[in-house]
């Protein structure tokens with residue numbers, strides 16, 4: 001099911017959006033929600049699918065392999081509208097020109113360094129009038145909140161936050 005940020009952007013520009021991306025895909029459940037909510041858009045899926053851990057959680061390589069296969073099958077029939085980037089967020093961002101995306105949804109690393117890096121990497125890739133948002137703007141993940149708040153203050157953006165999602169628009 002699609003979350004708050006995607007639902008809001010879909011309401012605003014869903015029929016006209018051409019390029020959207022999710023950073024941090026796992027088994028593609030939320031990505032599928034985005035795919036359905038943006039029927040005219042091409043979807044870029046960025047996930048390194050390598051073993052990794054977050055405080056209190058860990059995903060071994062076998063599980064990451066399974067998530068990749070599940071996601072690949074989920075989108076196989078619609079593969080003409082989807083690009084898989086099985087690379088890091090940083091490696092992937094480097095492959096896109098500035099102002100390429102209508103909407104990027106960030107849900108990868110939840111530590112401060114990763115969250116901050118993702119905002120810096122993907123903000124320039126958003127077109128004017130486009131949106132950047134993400135998941136886990138929630139007290140369970142205080143470092144995501146810190147990174148998002150600093151980013152919003154630095155760029156003097158207007159932040160919407162609801163149901164653990166956050167969203168900003170580029171003017």
Ligand SMILES: C[S@@+](CC[C@H](N)C(=O)[O-])C[C@H]1O[C@@H](n2cnc3c(N)ncnc32)[C@H](O)[C@@H]1O
Nearest residue numbers: 024025026029030047048049088089107108109
């Ligand atoms: C919370 S899960 C994503 C969940 C997904 N957005 C959903 O809601 O269905 C985080 C994912 O980010 C990926 N990830 C973490 N750090 C990453 C990085 N630096 N580059 C690419 N992917 C990363 C992990 O492999 C993991 O699958």
